[in-house]
Amino acid sequence: xxxxxxxTDVIRSEVTLRYDYSVxxxxxxxxxxxxxxxxxxxxxxxxxLAYLPPRAYCERTFEKCDSWxxxxxxxxxxxxxxxxxxxxxxxxxPVPIAxxxxxxxxxAIANYIDDVDCSDLEAAMQAIAPGRRVRVEFVxxxxxxxxxxxxxxxx
Amino acid sequence: MAETVGVISTYQTDYRSQxxxxxxxxxxxQAAVGALHAGNMRPDDVDAVVFSLAPTNFMGVADADxxxxxxxxxxxxxxxxxxxxxxxxxxAVHAAYSLVRAGTFRIVMVIGAERIAETPxxxxxxxxxxxxxYERDMPLSTNTSVALQASAYMQRHGITxxxxxxxxxxxxxxxxxxxxxxLKGEITVGDVMASPMISYPLKLYDICPRSSGSAAMIVGNxxxxxxxxxxxAFLNGIGSVTGTYWVGDRLSPTADIDYAEMSLTDFSGAACxxxxxxxxxxxxxxxxxxxxxxxxxxYVQLERLGFCPRGKAARLDSEGFWDLDGGxxxxxxxxxxxxxxxxxxxGLARCIDAANQVMGTAGGIQVHGVRNALATxxxxxxxxxxxxxxxxxxVPDREEV
Numbered sequence: 001x002x003x004x005x006x007x008t009d010v011i012r013s014e015v016t017l018r019y020d021y022s023v024x025x026x027x028x029x030x031x032x033x034x035x036x037x038x039x040x041x042x043x044x045x046x047x048x049l050a051y052l053p054p055r056a057y058c059e060r061t062f063e064k065c066d067s068w069x070x071x072x073x074x075x076x077x078x079x080x081x082x083x084x085x086x087x088x089x090x091x092x093x094p095v096p097i098a099x100x101x102x103x104x105x106x107x108a109i110a111n112y113i114d115d116v117d118c119s120d121l122e123a124a125m126q127a128i129a130p131g132r133r134v135r136v137e138f139v140x141x142x143x144x145x146x147x148x149x150x151x152x153x154x155x
Numbered sequence: 156m157a158e159t160v161g162v163i164s165t166y167q168t169d170y171r172s173q174x175x176x177x178x179x180x181x182x183x184x185q186a187a188v189g190a191l192h193a194g195n196m197r198p199d200d201v202d203a204v205v206f207s208l209a210p211t212n213f214m215g216v217a218d219a220d221x222x223x224x225x226x227x228x229x230x231x232x233x234x235x236x237x238x239x240x241x242x243x244x245x246x247a248v249h250a251a252y253s254l255v256r257a258g259t260f261r262i263v264m265v266i267g268a269e270r271i272a273e274t275p276x277x278x279x280x281x282x283x284x285x286x287x288x289y290e291r292d293m294p295l296s297t298n299t300s301v302a303l304q305a306s307a308y309m310q311r312h313g314i315t316x317x318x319x320x321x322x323x324x325x326x327x328x329x330x331x332x333x334x335x336x337x338l339k340g341e342i343t344v345g346d347v348m349a350s351p352m353i354s355y356p357l358k359l360y361d362i363c364p365r366s367s368g369s370a371a372m373i374v375g376n377x378x379x380x381x382x383x384x385x386x387x388a389f390l391n392g393i394g395s396v397t398g399t400y401w402v403g404d405r406l407s408p409t410a411d412i413d414y415a416e417m418s419l420t421d422f423s424g425a426a427c428x429x430x431x432x433x434x435x436x437x438x439x440x441x442x443x444x445x446x447x448x449x450x451x452x453x454y455v456q457l458e459r460l461g462f463c464p465r466g467k468a469a470r471l472d473s474e475g476f477w478d479l480d481g482g483x484x485x486x487x488x489x490x491x492x493x494x495x496x497x498x499x500x501x502g503l504a505r506c507i508d509a510a511n512q513v514m515g516t517a518g519g520i521q522v523h524g525v526r527n528a529l530a531t532x533x534x535x536x537x538x539x540x541x542x543x544x545x546x547x548x549x550v551p552d553r554e555e556v
Contacts, residue, residue, distance in 0.1 A: 005175040005176045006175055007173045007175045009175060010175075010273075013215060015215055021287055021288075023288065027288045027289075030288075031288075049409060051404075052403065053286065053288070053289040053401065053403070059399065059404075060411075078307065078403075078406035078407070079303040079304065079306050079307045079406055079414065079415070080303065080306050081299055081302035081303050081305075081306055081354045081355050081356075082354070082355040083294045083299050083302075083354045084351075084352040084353055084354060084355065085298075085351070085352075085353045085354070086294050087278050087279055087282065087294060087296070088279065090292070090293065090294040091294070093294070095294065097293050097294065097295070097299065097303075098303075099303060099402060099403050099406050101403075101406065101407055106407050106409045107401060107403040107404045107406070107407050107410075108402075108403035108404075108406040108407060109289065109403050110289070110290050110293050110295065110402070110403065111293065112293065121352065121355055124355075125306070125355050125356070129306065129310060130306055130307045130310050131310075145292070146288065146289050146290070146292050146293075147292045
């Protein structure tokens, strides 16, 4: 068998799949919190750890998280980057994102950082470097989605 | 009494963006035929097949292991699919090793193929590995998650982008002597620095290519080695570990695992070294094939595996410590994952490149006097990590003696 082949010799296919994901009790409570401009963390009284994103069980003690606590609306950047080559359906690049540990919580949660001048990437990265402080800012009309809030730098 | 396990034969195709001459399954078949020929074996000599297959969304064919059954001579044999993301190939080797070691099968073939470049949407597929309620609305991907890791690691150790660029320069140079490598060439730190920014501080050249290709490794017990291979690479140690799904749980003073430092590696490395009886890796291991899809990721693993102190791997690179010629340990003679990343089989390729060094069949990248070679694989957002050690002599692990 012998036939010349080239990269444009293809069969094209496109797959569209749709899903409706049940949010459940834990994520549902968190998303309800967003609607009232609160960030709710689940807490385990045995380990004393407060989790964001929230969990049904403490994954250290394997006991149920038995209370909800309001996370502080300020926190510390633990890891950050400026996404320069973005992708479809997200905010237009260049856009800073970070994992932030909100005050009173034992894990970090990801979101965008607003209002950072990204014209000089080096300077922008210094501004959002790990250790910097941010505060949570909610959109005017929260809809119960993680994009209801983002971070802004604390001066 | 556990069986001794050794590598009988290996095969890998060239890694390129496209292989328009064959389909996915025909590509897998090339590896099956290649490994069988290399071992002077027939399909009937293989008792079971482990199929190394990562997310099938990359090619849009659900569970393509099924599609491949006939092509890889799987019909009539037990067949197992293994999937731990980027760690898949290493996990597949561990599965085959365990099946032979337990005495369940005499000879097992590990095989897989990857065609990631047949979709332009690979980063979109990788976005779906993040949590759909809390993370997926952000531009999180493998690229951006390693950029996040880099921000913390580089700040902590005072490492610069130029420091990281050395890995790319060294490995593309090594890859010039490895016919199967995808990216190769003589480049400079300046070239890496001048490549387009993707997610700060990672630039295009800090990031692996999207590679297509196939690979296979056949392993067997002592009886099989007596029949088919006079100079095997013995599988002397494996170690693997799984860490938390949540990236944010690894970025806290109360964390069990340190995301910036990939401290998950401590556990897989220790388990593997204990089994292979390795006490001083720099003295006892001559070749390391790391799963390093980003310039940062090889350095971090060298540090965690005990080849050098924390924060020092990039600095030692500038002293030639990891060079293929004249280094203390040859790190990624193949060019590593920075030069070729066929995701489903990258961990398998690392194992093949390590085993070939022990068997003396590594061709242009052969290092002299290799007694032990180590391979790693990393999956998900560093949720899976595995380590494998191949040796020229069989080392009975502690559980056997």
